Amino acid sequence: MADVEFDEVWKQFASQTAAAVKGLSLAIPDHELLVLLGPSGCGKTTALRMLAGLEEPDSGDIRIGAKSVVGLEPKDRDVALVFQSYALYPHLSAHDNIGYPLKVRKLSKADQEAKVQRVAKMLGIGHLLPRRPGQLSGGEQQRVALARAIVREPRVFLMDEPLSNLDAKLRVHTRTELKTLQRELGTTMVFVTHDQAEAMSLANRIAVLNAGELQQIGTPDEVYNDPANLFVAEFIGSPPMNLLEATRDGDSVVTAGGWRIPAPRERAVAGSGTVAAPAGSGGAVTVGLRPEGIAVVQPVQDAQDGVQPAAVVAVEPLGSEVIVDVQVGGQSLKIRAAPDVRPESGSMIGLRADPTAVRLFDRATGLAIH
Amino acid sequence: MTADLTAVAGAELATDQLATERLAARATAPAPRPKARAGPLEWILIHLTFLVVSVFFLVPFVWLLSAAFDAKATAYIQFPVEPTIMNFVRIFTEHDFGRVLVNSVFVAVATMILVVATVALAGYSLSRLDLRRKDWITYAVLLLQTMPISATMVPIYGLARQLGLRNSYLGLILIHAAIELPFLIWLMKGFFDSIPRHLEEAAWLDGRSKLRALVEIVLPLARPGLGIAAGLAFLSAWAEVLMVVILIDQDSLKTVPLAFYEAMRTQGGYVEVQYGVIAAMAVIYLLPVMVVFFAARRLMVRGLMSSTRGL
Numbered sequence: 001m002a003d004v005e006f007d008e009v010w011k012q013f014a015s016q017t018a019a020a021v022k023g024l025s026l027a028i029p030d031h032e033l034l035v036l037l038g039p040s041g042c043g044k045t046t047a048l049r050m051l052a053g054l055e056e057p058d059s060g061d062i063r064i065g066a067k068s069v070v071g072l073e074p075k076d077r078d079v080a081l082v083f084q085s086y087a088l089y090p091h092l093s094a095h096d097n098i099g100y101p102l103k104v105r106k107l108s109k110a111d112q113e114a115k116v117q118r119v120a121k122m123l124g125i126g127h128l129l130p131r132r133p134g135q136l137s138g139g140e141q142q143r144v145a146l147a148r149a150i151v152r153e154p155r156v157f158l159m160d161e162p163l164s165n166l167d168a169k170l171r172v173h174t175r176t177e178l179k180t181l182q183r184e185l186g187t188t189m190v191f192v193t194h195d196q197a198e199a200m201s202l203a204n205r206i207a208v209l210n211a212g213e214l215q216q217i218g219t220p221d222e223v224y225n226d227p228a229n230l231f232v233a234e235f236i237g238s239p240p241m242n243l244l245e246a247t248r249d250g251d252s253v254v255t256a257g258g259w260r261i262p263a264p265r266e267r268a269v270a271g272s273g274t275v276a277a278p279a280g281s282g283g284a285v286t287v288g289l290r291p292e293g294i295a296v297v298q299p300v301q302d303a304q305d306g307v308q309p310a311a312v313v314a315v316e317p318l319g320s321e322v323i324v325d326v327q328v329g330g331q332s333l334k335i336r337a338a339p340d341v342r343p344e345s346g347s348m349i350g351l352r353a354d355p356t357a358v359r360l361f362d363r364a365t366g367l368a369i370h
Numbered sequence: 371m372t373a374d375l376t377a378v379a380g381a382e383l384a385t386d387q388l389a390t391e392r393l394a395a396r397a398t399a400p401a402p403r404p405k406a407r408a409g410p411l412e413w414i415l416i417h418l419t420f421l422v423v424s425v426f427f428l429v430p431f432v433w434l435l436s437a438a439f440d441a442k443a444t445a446y447i448q449f450p451v452e453p454t455i456m457n458f459v460r461i462f463t464e465h466d467f468g469r470v471l472v473n474s475v476f477v478a479v480a481t482m483i484l485v486v487a488t489v490a491l492a493g494y495s496l497s498r499l500d501l502r503r504k505d506w507i508t509y510a511v512l513l514l515q516t517m518p519i520s521a522t523m524v525p526i527y528g529l530a531r532q533l534g535l536r537n538s539y540l541g542l543i544l545i546h547a548a549i550e551l552p553f554l555i556w557l558m559k560g561f562f563d564s565i566p567r568h569l570e571e572a573a574w575l576d577g578r579s580k581l582r583a584l585v586e587i588v589l590p591l592a593r594p595g596l597g598i599a600a601g602l603a604f605l606s607a608w609a610e611v612l613m614v615v616i617l618i619d620q621d622s623l624k625t626v627p628l629a630f631y632e633a634m635r636t637q638g639g640y641v642e643v644q645y646g647v648i649a650a651m652a653v654i655y656l657l658p659v660m661v662v663f664f665a666a667r668r669l670m671v672r673g674l675m676s677s678t679r680g681l
Contacts, residue, residue, distance in 0.1 A: 054571050074574040081575050087568035091590045104577040152576070 002065030002155040004028040004051065004188060009060035011046055020046040022212040023060070033182050033189045035199040038209035039235070044192045047209070048158050051190060052081050064155060080149035081158040084165065086141045088133035094144045095120075095129035101152040119151045122181075139170045146178075150185065157182070157189040163198060175201055196236045200224065208232050227359070230366040233288050239323060239334040242294070244287045245363065253287055253360065257329020259308035261287060261353045263360060284363040291336035293357025296324065297350035298343065307350040312343045326351065434656075437649035444645055457650035465629060467651060474625040475658070477539055478607040481546040485554060485603035486596055488547065493558025493595075494584060498567070508559070515552035520612060527616050537620045545617070546607040554599045561595030562588065597669040601662055608658065626655050 006026040012019040021043040028034045036044040049055040051062055053074035061068050069077050080101075088097050095116060096103075102112040120126045125143045133141055142162060149157060163171045163178075179202050182189050193199055199206050200220045208215040208223060208231070216228035227233035233241040246253040252260050297307050310326040310333070317339070324335045324343060328351070335351070343349050360369040408416065429447070437443035438457055440450030461467040495501070496508055526545065527536075535541025565588060573583035589596065611627040618628060633648050663670075 052571075052575060054574075073579070074571070075577045075579060077575075079575065081572070083568045083572065085566060085568050087566065087572040089569060089572070089587055100573075101576040148572075148576070 002188060003030045003032075004156055004190065005061075005063040005066075006047065006051075007061040007063065009047070009050065009057045009062060011043075011050060011055060011057050019212050021050070021057075024209075024212075024214055026207055026214065026217065028188060028190065030188055031186050033179070033191060033202060033204045035203035035206045036190060036192045036209060037196060037199040037206050037235075038194065038215075040194055041211075042209040043212040044194075044209050045160055048081075048160055048190060048192050051156070052079055052158055053077050078154050079156045079158055080152060080154040081160065082142075082145050082149050082162040084161040086133075086145040086162075086165075088141055088144055088148075090133050092132070093129065094125065094131050094133070094136065094147075097133070097144055098129075098147045098151050101148065105152070115151050116147075119147045122150070123147050138165050138167075139174070142166060142174065146181075150181075154187065157187050159189065159191040161193055162191075164193070164195070171198075178202065197238060200236070206236075208235060210235075226368065226370075227288070228368050230286060230288075230361050233359070233361070233368075237290060239291050239336075241359070242289045242291065242333040243361075244289070244328070244331050244333070246285055246287045248283065248285060253285055255287060255329055256331055257308065257310075259328055259351070259353075260306065261289075261358055262306070262355050264355065264358045285369065286361040286363050286366075288359035288361060289333070289353055290357055291323065291334045293354045294333070294335045295352045295354065296335060296337050296341055296343070297352050298341075307352050309348050310351050312345055312347050312349055314345055315342060317342070324349070434649050434652050437645050438653045440646055440649075442646070443649060445643075457646040458654075461647055461650050461654075465633065465647065465651075467629060467654070469622070470624050470626055470629045471654070473539075473623060474608060477542050477546065477625055478604050478658075480539070480543045481550070481607035482600050482604040484543060484547045485550050486600050488551060489554045489558045489599050490589060490592070490596060492551070492555045494562050494588065496555065496559045497562035498570075508556075511552045511555050515556070519549055523612065523616060526613070530617055536617050537623055538617075539623070541617050542613065542625075543607075545613045546610055547603070549610065549613075550603050550606050554602065558592070558595050558599060561592045565591050594669050594672050597666055601666040601670060604662055605659060626651065630655075 004026075005028070006024045009021055009024045010019060011021040024043070024047055026034075036047060038044045046055060050057050051064075051069075053069065053072055053076075057070060062070055064077065064079070088094075089100065092100065098119060099112050099116045102115055107115070116129070117126070120129055123143045123146060125140065125147060128136060128140055128144065133144070136144065142165070145162070159178075163174055166174060175198060191199075191202060193202075203220055205217060205219055206223050207217040210231050216223055216232045218226075223232055223236055227236065227241065230243065233243065244255045244259075246255040246261070248263070249260070251263055253263050254260050308328060310328045313325040313327055313332070316323040316325070320339060322337045322339055322341050324337050324341065326333050326335060326349065333351075361367065362369055433447045436447060436449050439453045439455065440448070441452070441454050441456050443450075443457075496504065496511075501507065530536045530541050530545075533541070535544070569591070570580075570583045570588050573587045574580065578586065608626075614625050614627045615631065618624065624632075629651060630648060633644055633651065
């Protein structure tokens with residue numbers, strides 16, 4: 001068990017024009033489950049592979065347990081990696097796959113057997129041990145791969161989208177198990193995914209990457225409630241944050257459709273990885289409103305202060321909630337409403353923004369204004 | 371035809387243990403086409419063609435078998451009046467064929483071992499390592515394959531003489547291996563390309579050095595490829611004539627092709643060509659080929675099919 005540090009790490013592949021990882025700095029304390037989140041090609045897997053020793057950084061330092069691992073062979077880093085493809089050895093049984101790292105470490109036969117059995121029991125795969133990977137389902141292979149990582153008790157677990165090949169139901173189930181397992185083992189874990197819901201549900205902290213650059217690092221609540229910039233705002237949340245073009249007017253902002261929304265007071269934001277832009281006195285801003293930060297008011301009362309009439313475009317009932325698509329001044333918004341809210345398509349409803357949910361972004365830089 | 375072959379490859383791979391590969395092969399293999407029923411004329415034409423081709427190739431073997439068991443064999447097909455095994459007895463008593471066979475087996479097996487060890491490492495290197503000008507090296511290897519070996523006959527003779535490799539098995543083994551290497555290196559490169567890199571990376575992370583990971587994880591998965599490389603290297607070294615004639619003239623080092631050559635010689639017309647003896651030698655010469663082919667034919671089909679995917 002150990003903490004992990006990325007210190008100004010750069011990596012450029014010869015075959016690509018842009019750097020895959022640009023000056024990544026991250027400190028992951030011991031026992032933490034950190035999720036590297038971002039769209040495909042954002043550099044998250046490259047960062048993970050550099051930590052594993054499968055790629056070498058061009059510059060910068062990577063430390064595990066306060067010691068630099070740059071230049072160390074993967075075998076000497078004492079980290080375990082679960083691959084997206086699981087990478088089980090096809091010619092070995094599940095038992096021998098799990099036992100392989102122990103065999104490498106020259107443990108006695110009895111010790112190997114005891115450890116394999118213990119881990120197999122922990123993951124409920126005792127009955128699968130004699131089978132080869134080809135005879136296992138995707139979920140079973142995933143467990144064997146996990147067992148192979150756990151059995152050697154590494155300093156750090158690395159997970160490269162290990163859930164993405166599972167079907168939706170199993171993925172959610174395994175997610176919960178993985179989180180429990182990590183807490184029980186207490187081993188530092190770096191988990192790579194492009195699935196923001198997976199990141200939100202698993203992480204102690206999330207590091208959001210885009211185009212090789214760290215956008216924000218913080219707890220799931222922090223990145224959800226206080227996105228550091230427009231990219232994070234749009235990437236996290238489903239449906240994502242509504243973004244409206246607006247201009248400042250005193251204590252309020254006014255959107256294209258003439259919707260006057262009270263501007264939030266200055267707030268301190270914890271965990272933001274980027275420097276907040278200075279609150280401009282005027283000019284173009286982007287207003288960010290989570291779908292649940294807007295209340296539906298029916299029927300529309302013209303005179304009511306702060307209520308904006310909007311045309312309903314579509315209604316998506318999802319059982320536990322309803323997503324209402326509306327248009328305000330030519331801009332589309334999605335609103336999360338209670339399951340019994342069912343306005344007619346084409347009708348007008350009133351919208352009221354929750355003042356505490358309003359976020360402002362500098363339209364030029366895309367950075368949050370606090 | 372291509373679609374059929376791909377379907378066969380898919381079916382062959384179904385027995386493979388590489389689950390991921392299997393799925394990929396299934397996904398890419400086109401659905402088997404419904405077979406169009408041939409009309410009677412088409413049926414006759416197809417079978418007639420096959421018949422002609424088969425007869426053409428089978429006639430020499432019919433001669434071999436009939437002549438081998440005939441004490442008075444000639445250059446024409448004639449079935450023995452009194453079948454006898456005298457020819458087989460004579461090759462071992464008068465022509466020292468036992469020793470010749472042992473020599474041939476030794477050269478072929480040694481060539482096979484050298485080739486397999488070399489192509490495993492060379493193929494892996496070309497598939498995985500980050501070498502400068504790798505594409506040049508790869509195509510240079512292919513270029514070597516296209517060179518007719520007889521063109522280099524004279525320099526090879528000179529080189530072998532200067533290096534003391536004439537009348538030496540080492541020389542024969544080296545040149546036989548060199549002949550086979552370019553093609554088999556390409557074959558193995560294709561095999562290694564088709565093995566997911568994650569597997570060896572997993573082994574590195576599990577604590578293995580790169581060489582041990584290659585030996586323990588990658589090579590077992592490349593077994594079909596190594597099998598076909600071994601089979602082809604053995605068969606090629608077993609059948610090679612030209613280099614044997616150039617490099618060997620000592621009786622004790624003689625291999626089967628040289629024994630044939632001598633049995634064919636008429637010493638200026640004083641001696642008749644001993645067709646029965648040649649046929650008996652040929653029958654025995656063919657046996658290991660048959661054994662290797664039938665032992666490895668499934669592996670070879672699988673190997674050739676799957677190697678083409680990686681290229």
